[in-house]
Amino acid sequence: MESTLSPTNSVRRHGRNISHPMPRRSTVGPLDAADDPLAEPSPQPDSQATSPAVSPRPGMASRTVQSPQLPESDRARTAVLHVDLSFLLDRRLYHQVPSEGIAPGYSDSKHQPPLTCPLAELLQGGHFRKAAETALTELLSSGPSDAERIFKLLYTRLACLVVISRPDLASDEAVPFTDFLTRNTPEAKDILHLVPWELRLLLVRLQSIATADDGRRAIMSLYALSAEVRSHVLDAKESNNSAALDAWKERLRDLGLRVADSLVEIGEFETASRHLDTLVGVDPDAINSRKALLSIRIGDITNAQQSLDKLSPGIIKDIHQALLQTAHGDFTEAVSAWKKLAEQHPNNELLGQNLSACLLYTGRITEARDILEGIAKETAAFPALLFNLSTVYELCTERAVERKTALSQHLAQQAPLPISGGWEKTVTDFKL
16 A cells, blocks of 8 residues: 655644645746835835735745734724624524534543633634634624624634634635625725734635635735735835834735745746745745745755755754655655654654654654654644554554544543644544
8 A cells, every 4th residue: 555644844734744746837927026016115105905815824834913003093093983794794604613524532522612611712722613603603793883803703713614624614704705805895995904914814815715716816815915015014114103114014024925835835836936036024044945845845856955055054954954855765864864853852743743754664664653653642633643643554554443543532532722723633634
């Protein structure tokens, strides 16, 4: 049986393992720094865009950017503005969160929260399926003019659906609000500044799932949002608001990296590399790390090494170097590299995960299984770990279903945590 076990790169820690398709011919033209709307803004004002914007990417990691303080005029306007969001309070817009498919041991676990558990406690314990249901209940009981409460609960609802691997439901539920914002009506303009930045990012991410254009519309929405951010940068400069200026500039840099990640996701590898070269004001290590991983993904070992040579010394560079050895097929050396890193950083489960993958490639399947089992029992098991451990069970025993079921029941007794996709797992996570 051919193994589907694969190493995990340093920026896709909790996601599923992915294949590396051959690069397709780019359909997006190269960008110059002078033309790229994600580059540092020029003194000339730009047009204001009202398109919603992008989400947390499941690929390379992006940073959380705090919302800048609204000017006094905007805060006053927020206080007196009457909004009517009753169209978001229609029960028919939302789906019933399915309860089937929960892995064995979780439904009757002592850690299942009570029916009256507050939303904050559900989120803190990683009970995201029930948090999605509770958020919807509270959302539907909100007043139509309570924008802050509605947007907060809507974001919680959609984000929880994404975390429990139901982005299809989230994208469908996000359509009415996305359509409302993109129509650019006076009503939409009135409430646009009330929508939290995180929600706008999530709406664009969900837009890429809902449309059948291979994610290109979402990338254009990112560029539209970047034009809006640039206008805020110019406003902050003119008003000498240093706090707002720093926040908007950080958002602009973040959007630049999100565009690169989105291009990678749709297979536009060459375009993503060119785009990364146009970004200004971004941490060079963030650029070189992404370029190295991108080169490894398409099998360009030479360029990957050149990008790694530019990285600052540290664990990130060491992890990338070990990943490059693994991608090159030098598994014996890769095992040594991963083992050394795992000994130096025993609390980094990513290192043990990749060590076990290389051990499997060298035929040491028992050692690989023992390492993966140890990680699963000592930490909050993330999806890629469970997938790989389940694969190892299938390779080394005819009683794989029993082993996977026992693992599921063991993990269901662990204390609930909000990390690694939440506490409750599905049968898919264990390949059951």
